[in-house]
Amino acid sequence: MKRLILVLFAALAGPAPLFIPTHGAAATAYAQTPAAPAATAGQTDPATTAEAADMAAADASTEVPAAETDAAAPALLWDRANTAYINGDYRAAAETYEELLAQGLVSVKLCYNLANAYFKADRLGKAILFYRRALRLAPGNGDIRYNLSVAEARTKDNIERIPEFFLVAWLRSVRHTMGCTAWTILSLLFLTCALGFFLFFLLAQRLSWRKTGFYGTLVAAVLFVTATLFAAAERRGMLDRTSAVVMPASAAVKSSPDNSATDLFLLHEGTVVTITDRLDDWCEIVIDDGKKGWIENRKIEIV
Numbered sequence: 410m411k412r413l414i415l416v417l418f419a420a421l422a423g424p425a426p427l428f429i430p431t432h433g434a435a436a437t438a439y440a441q442t443p444a445a446p447a448a449t450a451g452q453t454d455p456a457t458t459a460e461a462a463d464m465a466a467a468d469a470s471t472e473v474p475a476a477e478t479d480a481a482a483p484a485l486l487w488d489r490a491n492t493a494y495i496n497g498d499y500r501a502a503a504e505t506y507e508e509l510l511a512q513g514l515v516s517v518k519l520c521y522n523l524a525n526a527y528f529k530a531d532r533l534g535k536a537i538l539f540y541r542r543a544l545r546l547a548p549g550n551g552d553i554r555y556n557l558s559v560a561e562a563r564t565k566d567n568i569e570r571i572p573e574f575f576l577v578a579w580l581r582s583v584r585h586t587m588g589c590t591a592w593t594i595l596s597l598l599f600l601t602c603a604l605g606f607f608l609f610f611l612l613a614q615r616l617s618w619r620k621t622g623f624y625g626t627l628v629a630a631v632l633f634v635t636a637t638l639f640a641a642a643e644r645r646g647m648l649d650r651t652s653a654v655v656m657p658a659s660a661a662v663k664s665s666p667d668n669s670a671t672d673l674f675l676l677h678e679g680t681v682v683t684i685t686d687r688l689d690d691w692c693e694i695v696i697d698d699g700k701k702g703w704i705e706n707r708k709i710e711i712v
Contacts, residue, residue, distance in 0.1 A: 565677040592640035603629035662702030666691030
């Protein structure tokens with residue numbers, strides 16, 4: 410009887426030690442599967458590596474081309490616009506250059522090329538507008554100034570300018586030879602020279618050397634003040650919002666800011682005006698010969 414009980418007990422208790430470790434091992438292996446990359450930091454799992462490589466390739470295929478496209482978009486637009494210009498499709502070239510401007514990209518070359526495209530497309534107002542914008546960025550550029558003079562010579566309004574003192578005109582022409590940044594750098598160089606001459610004046614032993622230092626300081630100081638004034642004037646010119654260009658083929662200038670007001674005179678496309686006052690949708694303007702009047706905002710575009 411005892412022997413039968415022991416056999417039955419062994420039969421019932423025997424499988425338990427075999428079952429529990431097997432289940433435990435399986436559970437442990439399953440629980441460690443997500444942590445395998447961390448656990449195998451010093452080893453290489455071919456399956457994991459292949460899967461990671463596939464995922465990296467998929468990410469690269471979706472992200473890198475988009476980034477490259479975004480970075481190359483301005484260059485592609487620039488090449489497309491230049492190609493259209495070379496092929497004589499000036500309107501398409503102008504539209505593509507405008508897309509670059511819409512992206513917030515501004516440069517002398519962009520404004521200059523856009524002005525050339527508009528000029529070739531017989532958009533005189535837009536051409537003069539962008540020639541003037543390019544000239545603000547590079548006032549010493551002779552090509553831009555020449556092309557602007559050619560474009561302005563084709564406008565219909567022959568306005569005689571009020572004569573000005575020759576010295577004022579000469580100083581303006583000298584000021585326009587360089588931009589704001591160049592004049593600022595030059596003014597700092599003159600200031601350095603003035604300080605150097607002043608130290609030479611203080612430390613020199615001979616009277617002739619002291620005179621050289623004194624007069625050198627005066628000359629450098631005058632040049633420093635002049636360059637500083639030129640730099641300030643160029644900066645004001647860059648930030649000026651009073652210069653505008655007439656855009657329509659013709660636009661009536663009124664005696665007051667009202668469509669029913671009397672027409673004082675007529676302006677045509679490409680004429681440059683100076684804004685002296687604003688009221689709602691109207692601007693008071695003055696032209697080079699001194700005539701004044703009111704014109705609608707939509708008929709002019711600010712340089």
